[in-house]
Amino acid sequence: MLLTNPCVFAAGDTYQIFVPVKKESVMWVKIGDKCYYDEANGVLRSLSRVHRITVPVKALDEAKKYTVCNQEIKGRRKAYFNKMKPLEEYEYAFTPVTGDEVRCYHISDTHNRVEEPVKAAEEFGKIDFLILNGDVPNHCGNIKYFNSIYEIVGRITGGNIPAVFVRGNHDIRGSYAEIFGDYIPTVDGNTFFTFRVGNIWGLALDCGEDKPDTNPEYGETICCHYFRERETQFIERVADCDCHKDETIMKKIIVVHNPFTMQYKEPFNIEEEMFTHWARVIKEKIKPDLMLCGHLHRTGIHPVGGDIDVFGQPCTVVVGSKPDDNYFKGVGYIFRKDKTDVIFTDSDGKREEFTVD
Ligand SMILES: [Fe+2]
Incomplete structure (x- = not known):
């Protein structure tokens, strides 16, 4: 479960999407066919209750929508054969800033x-x-x-x-x-x-x-x-x-x-x-x-x-x-x-x- 709506922050040439969650989970954001993960050198992050996913501004501005994919961890993360709860998907429309007003x-x-x-x-x-x-x-x-x-x-x-x-x-x-x-x-x-x-x-x-x-x-x-x-x-x-x-x-x-x-x-x-x-x-x-x-x-x-x-x-x-x-x-x-x-x-x-x- 997400605690709030995602926060899409503009910084540099990226959007950094922050999503707080209620329970230990892993997360990624899907834009079109491409997935952007909250990861640390190939490991999906789950220890923090706030996920951070960095995406290129261009990708989100063009797609004008994204899907937050959240998967809670069943019990404690194990070294082997960890079990996950079913995948949750949340779709959001996105309106980039445009125009002269x-x-x-x-x-x-x-x-x-x-x-x-x-x-x-x-x-x-x-x-x-x-x-x-x-x-x-x-x-x-x-x-x-x-x-x-x-x-x-x-x-x-x-x-x-x-x-x-x-x-x-x-x-x-x-x-x-x-x-x-x-x-x-x-x-x-x-x-x-x-x-x-x-x-x-x-x-x-x-x-x-x-x-x-x-x-x-x-x-x-x-x-x-x-x-x-x-x-x-x-x-x-x-x-x-x-x-x-x-x-x-x-x-x-x-x-x-x-x-x-x-x-x-x-x-x-x-x-x-x-x-x-x-x-x-x-x-x-x-x-x-x-x-x-x-x-x-x-x-x-x-x-x-x-x-x-x-x-x-x-x-x-x-x-x-x-x-x-x-x-x-x-x-x-x-x-x-x-x-x-x-x-x-x-x-x-x-x-x-x-x-x-
Ligand atoms: Fe101050």
């Missing part, structure tokens, strides 16, 4: 909430893809907390459209933070990567923790400065590549939990030099249209040179998440060639509409 909803900082963010997204209406931008589980203290990711994505997308997942600072906390990467989309094991959904090109960035690595809160378990140095090399590589220069790209977006071009008070005033460098490289070489952030637990549209632009915003920054008691506000986007509608909606059914050129 692309609707997307952005959710972050849900901190374990599911109902309220789903309601806020429903208030925005039909979407072509979904973005989860960090701090979705409150922390990684237990693997079961990861399920709120699949619940939100499974309910909003129905397994029928793509999603994007970016890590936030709370995702770095707790005993299981080091294996979080097995439960979310990554490229070469990294939580920073590029993605493409239709004519939207995206750069997913990860600022790591929000205080110095030596902060006692982290109990000497963090080396985010080292991680960000690796990420700097990645950003420079992406900036110099042709991947964001394709003529078919309509909009370039940066998706990052922390709006890193603003100045924070101590102890949050970290990496100012490095973040200035990131912003400069992105602005000069990538020239993005919009930067989508969360983290601040409020919403707002911040143009270049505006109230939070201290380290050189590469473009307009939209901060789009406000969690509260039994409440959530997120943001919907309608990307068009010449402009983007930015529509904040909340779980109480309120909307505020803006347009960014």
Whole structure:
């Protein structure tokens, strides 16, 4: 039995399909005649309750449907003559992002909430893809907390459209933070990567923790400065590549939990030099249209040179998440060639509409 609908995450030139299950099982996804397995060097994975199957974007975009094949293991996996339960098959239609009017909803900082963010997204209406931008589980203290990711994505997308997942600072906390990467989309094991959904090109960035690595809160378990140095090399590589220069790209977006071009008070005033460098490289070489952030637990549209632009915003920054008691506000986007509608909606059914050129 599947616990939620599949979550089809876009990362690099793949879709990474995550499916949580109730019982120990093996899984593969069928697209046309081809099977793509959740495997580890030829062994079907069954120890994790969340399956991950990587498929080429092109294959799923063309087929527009896929079948999740799940087979529970009868009793414990044996060294020889293991027995399986009957095969379960679940068919899903899939609609890739197409066209010059692309609707997307952005959710972050849900901190374990599911109902309220789903309601806020429903208030925005039909979407072509979904973005989860960090701090979705409150922390990684237990693997079961990861399920709120699949619940939100499974309910909003129905397994029928793509999603994007970016890590936030709370995702770095707790005993299981080091294996979080097995439960979310990554490229070469990294939580920073590029993605493409239709004519939207995206750069997913990860600022790591929000205080110095030596902060006692982290109990000497963090080396985010080292991680960000690796990420700097990645950003420079992406900036110099042709991947964001394709003529078919309509909009370039940066998706990052922390709006890193603003100045924070101590102890949050970290990496100012490095973040200035990131912003400069992105602005000069990538020239993005919009930067989508969360983290601040409020919403707002911040143009270049505006109230939070201290380290050189590469473009307009939209901060789009406000969690509260039994409440959530997120943001919907309608990307068009010449402009983007930015529509904040909340779980109480309120909307505020803006347009960014
Ligand atoms: Fe955060």
